[in-house]
Amino acid sequence: MDMSNGTDPRMDLLMTILDDTELQVIANFYARRYWYGVIVVIGLTALLNMAVRLRSRSRMRSAAASRVKQATPPRCCGRMLDAITSAFRKLIYPQISPTRHSNLLKVPPLGIIVLLFIYLAFVLTLEFVNQDIPGDQHRQAIGVRAGWLTITQLPLLILLSGKVNIIGLITGVGYERLNVLHRWVARTMLLTATLHMGYQQALWNSLGLLQLEWNTDTCPPTGIKAYAFLLWLNLSTLAPIRNLWYEFFVIQHILTFFGLIICIMLHLPSTALFSRIYVWIPIGIYLFERTLRTLRYAYNNLRPGRATLIQLNGGVTKVIVSTRQLKNWSPGSFVLLSLPRFGLGQSHPATVASIPSSHEGKLVFILRAHRGFTSRIHANESTISLHGGSASSESPQDSKSTHLVLIDGPYGGTQLDFASYNSVLLIAGSTGVTFTLPVLLDLAWRAEKQKPAVKHVTFIWAVKTSACTSWIDSELKHAGGELQKAGIELGVRIFVTADEEFAEVDEGKPSSAEACHCEKGNEECSCISPFPKLPPDTKSNPLAEQVKTQERTNEAVEETPRLELPYYASRCSVTTIQSGRPDLKGIIKEAQGKADGEIGVAVCGPVELTAETRRVVAGLEGKGGSIYLHAESFGW
Ligand SMILES: Cc1cc2nc3c(=O)[nH]c(=O)nc-3n(C[C@H](O)[C@H](O)[C@H](O)COP(=O)(O)OP(=O)(O)OC[C@H]3O[C@@H](n4cnc5c(N)ncnc54)[C@H](O)[C@@H]3O)c2cc1C
Structure with a gap:
């Protein structure tokens, strides 16, 4: 700040207002309180993560020792732990998000929304609590504290952004899931930066000191530049802009962030240089994360x-x-x-x-x-x-x-071990199967070697056309065989949601006994629900027409699809292909009914599917076996 004009009474007033000797001590006190709060939340999440992992391991151990006590919780925690878990899940699972144009607007699950509201309330409490400085400096005090609360969030912003993520490591939450928190911390920073700027500008303006402050102090011009960078960082991360050109988004995001850091460094007052610690720490975290990532990338x-x-x-x-x-x-x-x-x-x-x-x-x-x-x-x-x-x-x-x-x-990847649940339900929509298939393959691979707790596996896959089933038929066959050998029941149910061949069949029509293919001396059947008989009559079946058309038009077809069940079907306990969308409530209820304890559900696909699964699971939680849900959708 330029002190040369100290004899001017307006300048004296301005200097009195700007004097932050006391204000910075109070503001830093609340900035540190912010970190105590953040550390407590991260610590509690880490403990919770450890507890659920231990519980999962203990289930696996008892299942390996004897298959009697599988998915039951430890006695000491018993019902109370179950009741708390159940209430917690009911709160955090539901998601209501627009299903159309989900790439433009996606509302996070209720658990995240609650967490974000708690975060906002916490920051605003720190901002306005004990703001008892009297006189003209009152608004200055609010503005100064808002500035401190803005930069104190910077380390968290960076901690939440890294791909090799320390918070992710200790809480067991992947960086892609932390990304939503990263964005909301940035938005809260924008809010506190607005309070910082707004309160001070309004005060200076009301006292007729605005022009003087802008002419004599470097803080306002550097501050407004930092604010502009922060504003752009927030605007450019909005889904419609971010999705326009992803590669450009990433490059400009990093450059804008560097711009923000430089402007903040220039903006921080010389009277409180120690506040730069909140900038040096994130720079250190960023460089550390980049180094680790580069080393791993080089190794890979x-x-x-x-x-x-x-x-x-x-x-x-x-x-x-x-x-x-x-x-x-x-x-x-x-x-x-x-x-x-x-x-x-x-x-x-x-x-x-x-x-x-x-x-x-x-x-x-x-x-x-x-x-x-x-x-x-x-x-x-x-x-x-x-x-x-x-x-x-x-x-x-x-x-x-x-x-x-x-x-x-x-x-x-999956946070918990699905092999530790008595019953596992894997639900996928289209390419979301890339998430559920490896879980199934993992269960199958470990079935013989480790005697996992799992007894029933249901694999639900919604695809647009029946031809999509060829993507993973050999994998399903292999998994079916391995699970069968280990005595684990696998049901594969494929739902064809928009196949012309199935257009005239009632949506969600249940599979009929007539459509099942049962081997002699074997109680297991494979079914295709829309067809009355197997093998189907190639003259009358529309699928036959499809095959003929394919033969005529596609020279590249190496192997003519035969009109029979997908070949993995012979290895699965029950395989059905039916038209329409899966009745998620019925399916999850059925899995709950079969299970002797907690069930594990994994869902991956479009937001419509994951959000509906979340709502259904939240509704059924506590009305039978407890349900652990892992929902994944391709986006952040
Ligand atoms: C964790 C995760 C796992 C995924 N797994 C699969 C999978 O197994 N199978 C599958 O089909 N798809 C998957 N996706 C989606 C896939 O990454 C995108 O469809 C793909 O990047 C689109 O590339 P494009 O250039 O053809 O996209 P465009 O047609 O240019 O854009 C389509 C959409 O993809 C987004 N996108 C483009 N490039 C990237 C990028 N580098 N990073 C993030 N998003 C981007 C755009 O913002 C846009 O919304 C996954 C996405 C995520 C976040």
Whole structure:
């Protein structure tokens, strides 16, 4: 601040108002209280995470020792723990979000909304509590504290943004799930920055000191620049802008953030230089996270993998990556996948549909073609076309038909071990199956070796056309076989939601006994509900027409689909294909009824499906076996 004009009475008044000797001590006191609150919440979440993991492990141990006491909670905690868990789940699970244009507006689940309101209330309490400075400096005090509360949130903003995430590590929540909190912390910072600026500007204006302050102090001009950067950071993360051009969004986001940091550093008053600690800490966290991530990225791509691309039905590409570096990931994890030939500098999140012990250790992805990278890999001439057939991991591997692939990750994945639940329900919509399939494969792989607690597995998959079932038929067959050997019941129910062939069949029509194929001497049946008999009459069945048309029009078809049950059906206890949408309430209720204890539900797909599952689970929670839900949708 320029002190040269100290004899001017207006300047004296301004100096008195700006004197922050006492204000900064009080403001810093509340800035520290903010961190105590944040640490308590992170600590409690970490403890909760540890408790549920221990419970899950103890279930697995008792299941391995004897299969009698499986999904029952430890005696000491008993009913009270169940009641608390149940009430908590009822509160946090529900989600009401617009189902149309979900890429433009997505309302988070109730649990997140409650958390965000608590956060906002906490920050506003810290802002306005004990604001008892009298006189003209009262509004200055409110403004100064708002400034401190803005920068004290900066370390949390960065902690929530990193991909190698410390908060994620201790709380067991993946960085992609923390992203919504990252955005809302930024919005709260914008709110407190607005209070900081608004209260002071209004005060100076009311005393006729506004012009003088702007002319003599460097704080207002640097502050307004920092505010502009913060405002743009918030506006550009709104889904409609963010989704316009994702790569551009990422680059400008990082550059804007650097701009914000520089302006904040210049803005912080020389009278309270120690406040810069709230800027140095996030810079340190950012550099640390970047270093770790770069090291891991370098390791992953030391000997880069090669990707084989296979075009499947329904505008989907199967990407099979052979890499010697990445050998460990948990079911449901995703990586940032980069195929430089199809988008230099681009990396796209893709869920690994395989597990380390399947597909000869290769990473398998199933990617729906959108407008950019995903459509380029789908349409490329080197992409093998297997419409109607089954793509296996033994696809050609010569360098002409394979592509250099760079991998960042893995990230995310299931939080708890689904093998520790008595009954497991896996629900997927379309490519959401990339999340539920590895969970199923993991259960199947461990079924024999570890004697998991799980006894029933139901695999629900909603697809647009019946042809989509070819994406994962060999995997389902394999999983069915392994689970059957271990005495675990697997039911596969496929719902064809918009298949012309099924258009005249009642939506959600239950499978009929007539449509089931039962082996002699074996009680297990495989069913296709819309068809009265199996094998179907090829003359009258519309599916036969589809096959004929395919034969005529698609020279690339390698294997003519036969009119019979998908071949994994013979290995599953019950397999049904039916038209319409799944009746989630009925399905989850049925699983609850079968289970001897808690059930585990995983859902992945469009917001419509995940939000409905959330609501149904919240409604059924406590009315039978307790339900653990893991909901995943491809976006943040
Ligand atoms: C955790 C996660 C896992 C996913 N797993 C799968 C999967 O297994 N199978 C699948 O088909 N899809 C998956 N997706 C979605 C997939 O990443 C996008 O569809 C893909 O990046 C679109 O690329 P594009 O260039 O063709 O997109 P565009 O047509 O340009 O855009 C389509 C949408 O994808 C978003 N998008 C584009 N590039 C990126 C990027 N680099 N990072 C994040 N979002 C981006 C855009 O904002 C837009 O909303 C996943 C997404 C996430 C967040």
